[in-house]
Amino acid sequence: MRKDMMSHVDARGEPVSGASEDAITLYEKALAQLQCYQGDPVETIEAAVAESPEFVMAHCLRAYVFALATEVDAMAEAQKSFEAARGHSTTARERRHLAAIDQYLKGSWEGAIAVLEDTLVNCPRDALALQVLHLSDFYVGDARHLRDHVARVLPEWSADDPGYHALLGMYAFGLEECGDYERAEEMGRRAIDLNPRDAWAQHAVAHVMEMQGRQEDGIAWMRGREGDWANDSFFAVHNWWHLALYHLDLDQFDSVLAVYDDSIRKDRSRVMLDLLDASALLWRLHLRGVDVGDRWIELADCWEPLGEDGFYAFNDAHAMMAFVADGRTAAAERLLLAQQRAMTGTRSNAMMTHHVGYPLCNALRAFGRGDYVTAVDLLRQVRGRLSRFGGSHAQRDVFDLTLIEAARRDGQLSLVRALANERVELKPSSPLNQRYREEASRRLAEISGAAVV
Structure with missing residues (x-):
């Protein structure tokens, strides 16, 4: 290993192996892009690898991006980066990352999550481990850990740390999935205040408004900040989807189809x-x-x-x-x-x-x-x-x-009424929920009246 690669650390003070200062700068840029779902983190991290071919964490970041794509073909690229990272000098933290990637390649979400959880127990300022763990919790539908894996490390960070906004955005989403809507919105808005381009935090607040049935607020939230989340973002389609849901809940079908045509399927993406x-x-x-x-x-x-x-x-x-x-x-x-x-x-x-x-x-x-x-x-x-x-x-x-x-x-009207009652209690502002309940109740009353006669 070259002398200029012996003792470097990332922006949060974690030691990294095989990297020049220029490569670390590129790594931090790719990580920031991944945290905000902005730009092209793969292109950026490949530049870091070109600068420092033995940069283990750069190979790990690239492997994670492909492993989390949930696409068969992407796993070959994850394997490629995994192989490139092996055989170099590594720290204990880096070996944990390689072990987590190995679990993804074997198809074990649970195994990867367990390794990443231990990584954060030992290195709570490992931003990449947290980012990947959060997405993995999402892919297995683990609402509690979407929240609590972030809560475990939050006190070890400060607002001055690069990427702190991403922790708040992730915590906001975890809180929302656990039903703590008020705190979720507060955290999401704080994240946006720190970094307006954080598309995940934008989406966390959108989730709050969706679950609370605040359709007009949601439309204003998305349209009012469209310049930040819709441009140069590989998460834009999902945020457009959230906007479309608000219009759908208001029976605004023309607006839904317009969002679908103009934004969701505009580029005929196969992602x-x-x-x-x-x-x-x-x-x-x-x-x-x-x-x-x-x-x-x-x-x-x-x-x-x-x-x-x-x-x-x-x-x-x-x-x-x-x-x-x-x-x-x-x-x-x-x-x-x-x-x-x-x-x-x-x-x-x-x-x-x-x-x-x-x-x-x-x-x-x-x-x-x-x-x-x-x-x-x-x-x-x-x-x-x-x-x-x-x-x-x-x-x-x-x-x-x-x-x-x-x-x-x-014609299972009693079941429709029961399910509609659930939905109305959770989201009374939804015209669809109200219609399901009213129609089922009316038809049941008609049947009951006919039976009496």
Whole structure:
């Protein structure tokens, strides 16, 4: 190792191996881009690797970006960076990172989370470990640790530390997923005050407003700050999706479709996270009976090459939405066969698919066939464990909406009323929730009156 790479530290004082000062500067830039979901962290970290090929943490950052993409093809790039990092001199912290990446490559979300958790216990100022752990908690649907893994390290940081805004933004999202909406919004806004470009903090506050049914506030929050979160951001599509949800809750379907066309599918992205948002939005419109034209065709075309991956059950469910809505029976069958294969393995996804993904995809297929009895039965079975295959409360709500609509179409009015009562209590400002309850109550009263007569 060159003398100028012997004893360098990152911006938070953690020792790093094999890096020049210039490479560390590039690493910090890539990390900041990842924290804000801004720019191209892969391009930046590759420049750091070119500057210092033995820079272990640079290779680790690149590996994580690909490992967290939830795409089969991306894992080859994660493996490439993992191999490049091995064989060099490393610190104990760096060896933990390599162990975590190894767990991702083996398909063990739980194993990677355990290693990263220990990394932060020993090195609470490890910004990359926290960033990756937070996203991993999200991918396995662990709301408590979305909050508490950040809370563990917050006292070890100060507002003067680079990236402190990211901790507040992550903590805001964890608080929101645990139902602490007031503190979540406070933390999210504090993060934005420190760094207006923090797209994750923007999204955390958006989640609060979604869960509280503050549609007009949400539209103002997103539109008023659009210049910060919508430009040069690889998280922009998801934030556009949040804006569209507010309009959808207000029955503003033209606005929803405008956001879909002008922002969510403007570039016809084939990035997995973008496809998820597109499916989730169109399916909500599908449940409402809204004519979306030929939009499903384009989206299902993008999903077809991915439908047999059996890699992550949350993705499978959203692919199934596209296949069902566009009438692609063969693609739906191939997806279910891929899930059957996935359930025989030892990866974390085997459990996710067995407990949630496979019955859920069968429920969606039944819904598409008009077999609402089966759809209701399967959705009720998995409803209490949906968090096990990842996502947020707002994202998983699409399955609750599918359940209540399937029950409505099957004439299970008492169930519709019960489910609608839940929704109204949580979000009374939603016209849809009110309509479900009012329609079910009215029809039940009519049936009761007819029986009496």
